[in-house]
Structures are given as C-alpha cells and as structure tokens.
Amino acid sequence: MKVGKQTIRLENTPKILDTCSIVGPKEFAGPLSSYFDLHVDDVFVGEKSFEKGESHMLNSCINHLLSKNGFSTQDIDYIFAGDLLNQCISSGYCIRDFNIPFFGLYGACSTFCESLTLASLLVDGGFAKKVVAATSSHFCSAERQFRMPLEHGNQMSPTGQCTVTASGCAVVVPGTVKGNSPKVTYVTPGKIVDMGIKDMTNMGGAMAPAAFDTILTHFKDTGRNPNYYDKIITGDLGLLGADILVDLFSKQGIDISSKHEDCGCIIYDNEAQDTHSGGSGCGCIASVFSGYFFEQLKTKKLNKVLLVATGALMSPVSSMQGESIPSIAHAVAIENEV
Amino acid sequence: MNENIAMNDEEYSDYVEQKAKKSPIAKNIFWAFLVGGLICMIGQLIADICMFFSISKEDSSTISTIILIFLGAFLTAINVYSRLGKVAGAGSTVPITGFSNSIVAPAIEFKMEGYILGLGSNMFKVAGPVLVYGITSSVIIGFIYWLIKLFM
C-alpha cells in the first residue's frame, strides 16, 4: 500500500531468505574479505574478456545462492538483474544458461535496491514464491566503458572512485515461509535528482543529494526518524559523498552520523589500496550487503536497517555532450521480527 | 534542483568544490618535473650516442624518437607505464613515450573485439586527436607561410 509521497508498505512483509556474494582479488584483499561467500583470483575469471568474466562471476554467485539453499533453477520463478554495461550484457549472458524468466534492469549503481524492491513487490503481491535479485559490476569492464583504457598511464582525481569487481544476489520469499530471516517492510523508490554536477570523476558529489532526497522522503512518508534504524547503509557515495550526505542532514537538524555507513567507504582500505574516495559500482552495495550486513542481520547484531543504493545515470556519450549527472537512490527497509 | 535542498545548482557546485579533497599539486608537480625531465634526458642520450657514431644530427634525432616510442610501447605492454603514469601524471603523458602509451593502451584492450574492428579501429582512440589537430595545424601553417612567401 502506498504511504505518503513515494513509499510503499509491504503488507505481507516478504523475507530475504538468503544472500550470496562474490568478489574480485582487490576486494578480497580489503578489510571485509572474511565476510564474502566466494572470491575469484583472476580478473578474467578464466574467460577471454572482462565482460565474459563478469558474466561468469554473476553466474557463480547465483548458482552458489541456489545450491546452498538446496534450490534448483526450476524453483525460481523470476529473476531481476542488472549491471553497468551497455544493454546489461553481463546479466543477459549470465541468465541465458538458467532458463528462468528474467527482467533486465538498469539503475547504474542503484540497481541492487531496484531489483530487491521489484522482487519484494512481486512476492508481496502473491505473484511469485521465489524471486532472485542480483547485480554485478567489474572494474575492468566498467573502466573501459566509462573511462580510459586500463594500460593508459593517467592519474585518478582525488574525488574519483574505484569500480568494485563483485556480484551480490538475494532470494526473496513470502513472509509466510518459516525461519527467522529478515523482512522487507517498506520500499521507497527514488526520483531523479540532478544538482548540475558534470564531473564524471566526482560521482559521490553528484549522488549524495539523491540519497538525501530519498532518505528524507522515506522518513517523512513512514513517520520514522534515524533513531528508528540501527544502520542507514548507502551504496557507493565514497568518502566525499558520505561527508556531503551527513552534512546535508545536519543542515536539516537531523543527525545521522552515528547511524550512517557507506559500503564504498568500507570495502577497501582507501589509504593502503589507493582507491581515493572509495569503491563504486552496483557490485559494491550488493556484495557488502550480501556478505557483511546480511550476516549481522541474521545473527541479530543489527535488527533494523535502511538500505539505500545510489546510482549515477550518465553515460560517456551524455557526458561528452556536456550533460550533467542525473542521480537516483532507492531505499529498502529491512527488519528482523523482534 | 531539489526542493529539499536549499541550494541552487551553482551553490551546490561550489559547496562540493569546497568539500572535495584537492589534488596534491606540489607532489604531482615534483614527480611530473622529475620524470618528464628524465625521459627527455634519455632522448638526448640516445641522440648523442648516435651522433658519436657519426650519424647526422637530424637522423640521430629521428632514431631517438623511434627508440623512445618503442620504449613507451614496450613498457605499456609489460604493464609498467600505467603504474608510472599514476605517479608521474603529465611527466609521463606529455613526452612522446606517453603518445606511444596512448596508442598501445586501447590497442591491447580492444584486441578482445578482434584484430580489425577492435584493435585496428580503436588504436587511435586516444592519440587520434593529436594527429588530427597536429597535421591540420601544420597544413594551415604551411598555407599561411606559402601565402606570405607569395606576396613578399
């Protein structure tokens, strides 16, 4: 049921039964390495190209999610997936092998919450029993699409972020299924916010207002405030974007600094791994949520989280044509029954 | 624009600018100067060695250019130049070795899409504009020079 301006309350509170994450070598060398289910040592993942490698990685991730829960591909009703590449080829070619009805999504780095939102809505409406939400990103395939060739010797701007090589996926089931998995209670799909930032090496600055708008709208619509949540998790704002988000809230007299955590800031050791402002990409929040935060929800270390994935919806073409960066953020409230 | 944020686009842009971490410009300049200077010295050394073997000054300069281009390509192929570029910035981009790097880098990457339409057509993805504007300016300069000579 729609509440307020943008938020939907999920009356039947579908559950996130389980998640799975897979990361690349650089992410595995980072501080969260012990939380991820799987990792790959080679950026090619044994394939001939980065794009095929990314597809392979997503495939392994979904396969592992199914096998560890004893599901076969026939058990899954629908799959929502997306990635950063043109025409979402990583997802498309990955799901080609599964024989599961598929919705391809593009929300840039916000895709994980977009797929999780739609999967939850489908289950909540009673249209499906098991729906998978998945996303992936790959440093090398994203770099060649959005920036310069890998071997080109150039310096990254201090506000630049490093695309995470990772995939994450979750399976959503109806609230009536037994077990104490966390539930999706509210979703707040975001609207596009564009504050005129044109610098493609400053995505955090471009996306922070979108995150701010969606989170604030979520609070207004649900009547909640930051104290309600144990954690407010944003996707890939990076150090600069996270700083701006907290500052924008403090300008409204709301303090979220003790609750806020950004996946882009914690996936790497920014100093040692030279990742400048942090991680980015759809795989960032997907892997960190699926690996790190979901574990804490399962063990009840966290009981109420607001998951907010942020995305920058530009392309190299729009950027060269002088357009600014339109940004979006989707929020999903995930809570344990207490 | 956003109704929840009490800033217009320009104010927000300034606000982000002021929050953003600045490039470590002193450090960058130091490395750019050092690496750029050293690459030029290597070029001079190669030319001097050629001249020592009594090759003409002009040919020595050409040989030096060819060898530097080779070195740039070689260091790119063994994944060293991109690391150098991270530290040296313009110090490794501006010399002719950087021109070579900007040709090899896309060539390596687009090899995955085949040798003709991948490697062949993307080789000059980054360096192409240098040739376009360089050669165009030379033709314009030549034309003006020819005109001046005609009337003088």
Added chain:
Amino acid sequence: MDIFLEYLKVFITGGLICTVGQILIDKTKLTPARILVLFVTLGAIFTAIGIYEPLVQFGNAGAKVPISGFGYSLAKGVMKEVDEIGFIGIFTGGVKATSAGIAAAVVFGYLASLFAKPTIK
C-alpha cells in the same frame, strides 16, 4: 662540465614543459587527451611564429621529446617543404617530417598489443 650543463638544460626544459601540463590537469580539469592536443597545436603555432626554435636551441631533446616537439617537427617540416617545392609542400611537409615517428608508433603499437594482456593497476 660542458656535457653536464647540456643535460641539465635538457632536464629543466623537459621538466618545465611537463610541469605546465601537470598544472593544467590539476587546476583546470582538462583531460590528458585535451592537454596533448593543446600541446601539439601550440608547439606548431609557436614554431611558426619563431618562439619554439630558441627553446629547442636551448633545451634540445628537452623541447623535442615532449609532444609539443611533435608540433615543432610538423611546423618546421611544412615550412621547409614549402621553401623547397612550393604549394604541394603544404600537404607533404608536415607528415613527411614526422613520418618516422608515426610509422614507429603504429608498428610498435600493433606489435606490443599482440603480446600484451591488460591487468588492473
């Protein structure tokens, strides 16, 4: 001592040209590709109006190795060719003077890419 001074001049000239590039990258948000285009064009124009030649006399390889030196060769080549063969020289001069560099870049670039595999930095 003479040779030391010569190399110092090369080092300083080359270093300073790269420093200008670095300042442009850090201060103006110009991308490296734009900086290269700017340098090659300015190199050609400065040669045409006679500013670049003294720099080459002073710094030698320090002024020739940076990409502005490519512009220098283009402009110098085209003017020489116009002197020698007239109108056709407008089209042949620049590329003729830099043909070795362009051919080397294409061939070495092609060969290098055949053996290389991209990796993450």
